[in-house]
Amino acid sequence: MTQPASVSDWRERAKKRLPHMMFEYIDGGAYAETTLRRNxxxxxxxxxxxxxxTDVSKLQLSTELFGQKLAMPLLLAPVGMAGLYARRGEVQAARAAQAAGLPFCLSTVSICSIEEVRAGTTEPIWFQLYMIKDRGYMEALLQRAKAAGTKVLIFTVDLPVAGARYRDVRSGLSGVLSPLDKLKRGINGAMHPHWMWNVFLNGRPQSFGNLVDAMPNAKGTNDFAMWIGKNFDSSVSWEDFAWVRERWDGPIIIKGILDAEDAKRAAEVGADGIVVSNHGGRQLDGVPAAIEALPPIMRVVGDRMTVLMDGGVRSGLDVLKALALGAKGVLIGRAWAYALGGGGEAGVRAMLLTMQRELEVAMALTGCTDVRTAGEHLLVRDR
Structure with a gap:
């Protein structure tokens, strides 16, 4: 089979290799998916x-974020349940990121625990935090992240309630399943023998490694969805950032900011960085694309903190566009999830290499020799 080239190629490979409900989880968004497309x-x-x-014989792609050197201004964003896309998927993705010289951020709702992922790599990873109501458990989770050597914490704040993701309901990933629904789901899994053998049979345990002690009776994705509804804390406020700050002595990045006023507040309360993000179009549909929200946020925040962006990034060209609008780095989520589902660790490595080459070409043809000097001068403006 021909090796996938672009992220869209990896998407098609993942669509073939993954059971329907797992692909739909990666691929889908909220409501009518307007924002998903808009990104x-x-x-x-x-x-x-x-x-x-312009002499572009020497290009500088490397940069530094929060004291860590990156081979290019790209990070692997936290993606939930990646251990269901490939055998121990978060470990595979973290290894691919490390091989590329890039940070990997582990989701709170990962299949592999932070301890397992750290044991499978030689460098510390980043950790993403969702707030649940049990503050004692949250404090213990932060201590586990510290013990694993984590230096950077991404505090995701745009999920006080889960968005209406209708694809997940239709696919049977969430909601109440009838016996017929369960049978159809089982048959669909059996029709994907590679996934059945590598993930379902040999990729166990398939529990949520970071939360297993908090949800001992959950037996599947449907139980997990109900657990999230009961235990994710919808009362989270700016005071909770102060609670996290007191318990974390490293950099904290607030992820999920889409409004300039919220960005300004994040700077005022002492966040070290923000991620301009609409959760990949998976939360509130009809909001601006992340790239559209970036310029007004930059006008308010400026150099007061490190601004990152995610949402809709599918190529190295997209990375350069985000840098030109002020972002210091770009996170990718679906891109690496498609590659993981379509080719495991090797797939993620190949996808990242393609994005690096795309970024190099984009830089050379715009006359940009250093990613750290990217700015609006690289963009065509309406006259």
């Missing part, structure tokens, strides 16, 4: 300036 379309509308006769 991609808004980036596509941005035009780069092609420049000529």
């Amino acid at each position: 991609v379309e808004a980036i596509e509308r941005i035009a780069l300036r092609q420049r000529i006769l």
Whole structure:
């Protein structure tokens, strides 16, 4: 089979290799998925300036974020349940990121625990935190992250309640299943023998490693969805950031900011960075694309903190566009999830190498020799 090239190619590979409900979980968004589409379309509308006769024989892709050197300004975003896309999937993805010289951020709702992922790598990973009502458990989870050597914490704040993800309901990933629904789901899994053998049979345990002690009676994704509804804390406020700050002495990045006023408040309360994000279009549908929200946030925040962005990034060209609009780095989620589902660790490595080459080409043809100098001068502006 021909090796996938672009992220869209990896998407098609994942669609074939994964059971329907797992692919739909990666691929879907909230409501009518307007924002999901807008994330991609808004980036596509941005035009780069092609420049000529500039010496681009030497390109500087590396940068530094929060004291860590990155081979390029790209990070693997936290993605839930990645251990169901490939055998011990979070470990595979973390190894691929490490091989590429990039940070990997582990989701709170990962299949593999932070201890397992750390044991499978030689460098510390980043950790993403959701708040649940049991503050004692949250404090213990932060201590586990510290014990694993984690230096950077991403505090995700845009999920006080789960968005209406209708694809998950239709696929049977969430909601109440009838016996017929369960039978159909089982048959669909059996129709994907590679996944059945590598993940379902040989990729156990398939519990949520970071939360297993908090949800001992959960037996599957449907139980987990109900557990989230009962235990994720919808009362989270700015005071809770102070609670986390008191218990974490490293950099804290607030993820899920889409409004300039919230970005300003994040700077005022002492966040070290933010991720401009609409949760990949999986929460509130009809909001701006992340790339559209970036410029007004940069005008308010400026250099007061490190601003990152995610949402709709599918290529190295997209990375350069985000940098040109002020982001210091870009997170990718679906891109690596597709590659993991379509090819495991090797797939993620290949996808990251492609994105690096795309970024190099985009830099060379815009006359940008150093990612740290990327700015609006790389973009075509309406005259």
